[in-house]
Amino acid sequence: MPDSKTTVAELRKTVRRFIRERDWLKFHSPKNICMSIAIEAAELMEHFQWTFSSKPEKKHLEQRLKIEEEIADIAVYVLDFCEVMKIDLSSAIQRKMILNRKKYPAAQVKGKSHKYTYYQALAAAKEHADSKPKRKRKTRAS
Numbered sequence: 105m106p107d108s109k110t111t112v113a114e115l116r117k118t119v120r121r122f123i124r125e126r127d128w129l130k131f132h133s134p135k136n137i138c139m140s141i142a143i144e145a146a147e148l149m150e151h152f153q154w155t156f157s158s159k160p161e162k163k164h165l166e167q168r169l170k171i172e173e174e175i176a177d178i179a180v181y182v183l184d185f186c187e188v189m190k191i192d193l194s195s196a197i198q199r200k201m202i203l204n205r206k207k208y209p210a211a212q213v214k215g216k217s218h219k220y221t222y223y224q225a226l227a228a229a230k231e232h233a234d235s236k237p238k239r240k241r242k243t244r245a246s
Contacts, residue, residue, distance in 0.1 A: 112183070112193050119183045137185040141178060148174035 105114075123129055151171050155161055164171065186193045207220040 115179075116183045116187055116193075119180050120187055123184065132184055132188055134185065134188055137181050137188060141181045141185065144174060144177040144181060148178065 123132060148171065151164065151167055151174070155164075183193070185191070186196075208223070212223060
């Protein structure tokens with residue numbers, strides 16, 4: 105089923121059914137699922153370790169199926185985590201994007217890759233500079 109025709113709820117149901125059919129619910133604690141997400145993310149990173157191109161390389165295209173499997177594993181664990189923790193993923197993403205828009209205003213960060221703390225420091229420095237009393241310049245008497 106393509107993304108355009110599949111809902112998050114359908115995916116969650118598919119994942120939950122798979123876990124229940126194997127009697128694995130007892131193993132799916134938040135800690136275990138978090139660890140699994142990190143492990144699968146590391147497995148995804150292995151495909152890109154020691155590559156230097158900003159674009160997919162030939163080997164990535166050749167490994168595409170394996171890469172898709174790793175990203176699917178991550179997504180399955182994220183959906184499972186949301187199920188266990190009663191998190192509405194769509195709502196959580198929407199809220200996070202609102203926060204991200206505030207942390208990274210497009211006009212300020214476009215084309216830049218700094219972490220939000222860089223922009224916070226810039227704003228604090230500007231605020232500090234603006235709050236300093238302006239000293240009058242001495243002029244020479246003619």
